[in-house]
Amino acid sequence: MRVLAASVLAVGLVASWARGDDRLDQLIESWAEAKRDTKALIVEFSLETRDTLTGKREKSDGTFRLMRTPNGEVLASYQVAKPSGTRGRWSGLLNGGTVYLLNHDKKAAVRFERQSDDDLRRFLEEYFNPFVRLLDRKRVEESCRLEVVKQDESYTYVLVTPKQVMRSGWLPDRFHEGRAVFMRKASATVPKDMPRQLWYTNGSQDFAFDIRAWQINPAADPKVDDFAKPEDRPGWTVSDWPWRIER
Secondary structure, eight states: OOOOOTTOOOOSOOOTTOOHHHHHHHHHHHHHHHHHHOSEEEEEEEEEEEETTTOOEEEEEEEEEEEEOTTSOEEEEEEEOOOTTOOOOEEEEEETTEEEEEETTTTEEEEEOOSSHHHHHHHHHHHTOGGGGGGOHHHHHHHEEEEEEEEOSSEEEEEEEESOOOOSSSSOOSOSEEEEEEESSOOSSSOTTSEEEEEEEOSSEEEEEEEEEEEESOSSOOOGGGGOOGGGSTTOEEEEOOOOOOO
């Protein structure tokens, strides 16, 4: 599962030419504000992966959907279309604090039960998308160095570097370096201050997300049925995978 920075959202701010440190403060504060205000989100993107050893590249299209129910529960799904000629249709699902990996062709799911909210966050960072940590100011400041390396009329460019990287062991870090590009002003498809591009490497593969459309609280909201647990889907089987995130 790879995944986008879930609800890295922002609501109108920024002086037109803010200094780097000020701009980072504004972005982090706006993400926290947007988490409170966003009830639904649909993100359409393209993803290019590159094998750093062979140089082989694969491109695919993906969609991320998120909704917050009236009782505050967060539901999310993440699907990337496989390149032509490959086998298996997989997607990721978050429902009830439980993460699922779904094989649609076989109607089989792997369930990752978490022990705490901290386990869930770490799991999403490791296996979904490392930029999830941007949603928690304390977490991102403890674990990463953020630097505004460039600003122009349209974009803010941010370098994200982990302070420590465990390269070996039972669960080596999958995030070695990242870059993010944020909108300084709205385009026809991506609102102001939203991520426009995300890139990171885990040492063996590079992942580049090009975000085509970012819809916050769209008129046609996702429906609860869109995030049904595989246990509730006719004909599906579910198996458990041990959840073990240690640091």
